[in-house]
Amino acid sequence: MDKKYFCRNCKGNRNHKLIHEKKIKGDDAEGYIQWIEFYMVIECLGCETVSFVHTYADSEMKQYDEEGNVEYYDETTIFPHILKNGKELEYLNFLPPIIKNIYKETLTSFKGNAYILTAGGFRAIIEATCIHLKIKKDNLSARIDSLQEKGLLTKSESKRLHSIRFLGNDALHEMKTPRREHLLILLDIVNHLLENLFIQDKKIGDKIEIIIDEYKDFLKLIRNKISDEILNKELTMNEILGNSKRLLKNKVFFNKSIEELNKKIEDGEIDFLSIANEGKYKIEKVPNNIFNW
Numbered sequence: 001m002d003k004k005y006f007c008r009n010c011k012g013n014r015n016h017k018l019i020h021e022k023k024i025k026g027d028d029a030e031g032y033i034q035w036i037e038f039y040m041v042i043e044c045l046g047c048e049t050v051s052f053v054h055t056y057a058d059s060e061m062k063q064y065d066e067e068g069n070v071e072y073y074d075e076t077t078i079f080p081h082i083l084k085n086g087k088e089l090e091y092l093n094f095l096p097p098i099i100k101n102i103y104k105e106t107l108t109s110f111k112g113n114a115y116i117l118t119a120g121g122f123r124a125i126i127e128a129t130c131i132h133l134k135i136k137k138d139n140l141s142a143r144i145d146s147l148q149e150k151g152l153l154t155k156s157e158s159k160r161l162h163s164i165r166f167l168g169n170d171a172l173h174e175m176k177t178p179r180r181e182h183l184l185i186l187l188d189i190v191n192h193l194l195e196n197l198f199i200q201d202k203k204i205g206d207k208i209e210i211i212i213d214e215y216k217d218f219l220k221l222i223r224n225k226i227s228d229e230i231l232n233k234e235l236t237m238n239e240i241l242g243n244s245k246r247l248l249k250n251k252v253f254f255n256k257s258i259e260e261l262n263k264k265i266e267d268g269e270i271d272f273l274s275i276a277n278e279g280k281y282k283i284e285k286v287p288n289n290i291f292n293w
Contacts, residue, residue, distance in 0.1 A: 008082040
C-alpha cells in the first residue's frame with residue numbers, strides 16, 4: 001500500500017498491508033454526482049495491529065489551489081476510533097462502575113470529535129465523583145470546594161476542576177464548541193483526579209506498604225495475615241498483625257477498628273475468627289483471599 005495510515009498501537013502513521021478490500025461506486029439519480037467508497041481491512045507492518053478503514057469521495061469534493069487548479073480530496077475514517085495526542089486511563093476496572101461508564105462514554109465522544117458532548121462528559125465525571133464520595137452540596141462549585149476542604153484535593157487541583165466546570169457549562173448551556181486542544185488539557189486533569197482518588201492505591205496493592213486509615217483495609221490486612229501455620233491457634237491482634245501494625249494510622253483508629261471487628265464477629269458476619277479469652281482471637285479457618293474493594 002502506498003499510503004500510510006495511523007496505527008493506534010504505534011501512535012503514528014505507519015505502513016500497512018491490505019488484508020481485504022471492497023469498492024463500491026455509483027452516482028445520484030440524475031447522474032450529476034459520482035461517488036466511490038472503499039472498505040478496507042488493514043494490518044500494521046510494524047506491530048500487526050488490525051484496523052478497518054472507510055474512505056469516501058465524490059465529484060463535488062474539490063478545492064482550488066492558488067493558481068486555480070482543481071484538487072480532489074477524500075474523507076478517510078479509521079476504526080476503532082482513536083484518541084490522537086491524548087492519553088486514555090489504564091486500569092479502568094479500578095474505578096467505581098458509574099464513573100468508569102461515564103469516562104468511557106466521554107472518551108468515545110472525544111474520539112468521534114463530538115466536542116460539546118466531551119466537555120459535558122468531563123463535567124459529569126466530576127459530578128459522579130462527588131456523588132460517589134458523598135459530597136452533598138447545592139451545586140457543583142460548592143462540591144468541588146468541599147473536596148478541597150476534606151483534603152481530597154489540593155488548592156491547585158480544585159482550581160483545575162473549576163476550569164472543567166466552566167467549560168462544561170459553556171458547552172451545555174451556551175452550546176459553545178470547545179477547542180480540541182483545550183479538551184486535551186481537561187483530559188489530563190480528569191486523568192490525574194481519577195488516578196489519585198481511585199487507581200494509584202489499588203495499583204500499589206500489597207506491593208508497597210501504605211498507611212491504613214479505613215476499616216475495610218484493616219480487615220484486608222488481617223485476612224492477609226492468616227495462614228495455615230496459625231490455624232486453630234489463639235492469638236492477640238498484635239500477634240496476628242506483627243510488624244504490620246505500624247501501618248495503622250494511630251491508636252484511636254486501631255481501637256475503633258477492633259470494636260467494629262468484634263461486633264461483626266458477634267453478629268456472625270466474620271467466620272474466620274472467633275473471640276477467645278484474655279483479648280485473644282481463635283483462628284477458625286483461612287479466609288478466602290479474594291477481597292471486595
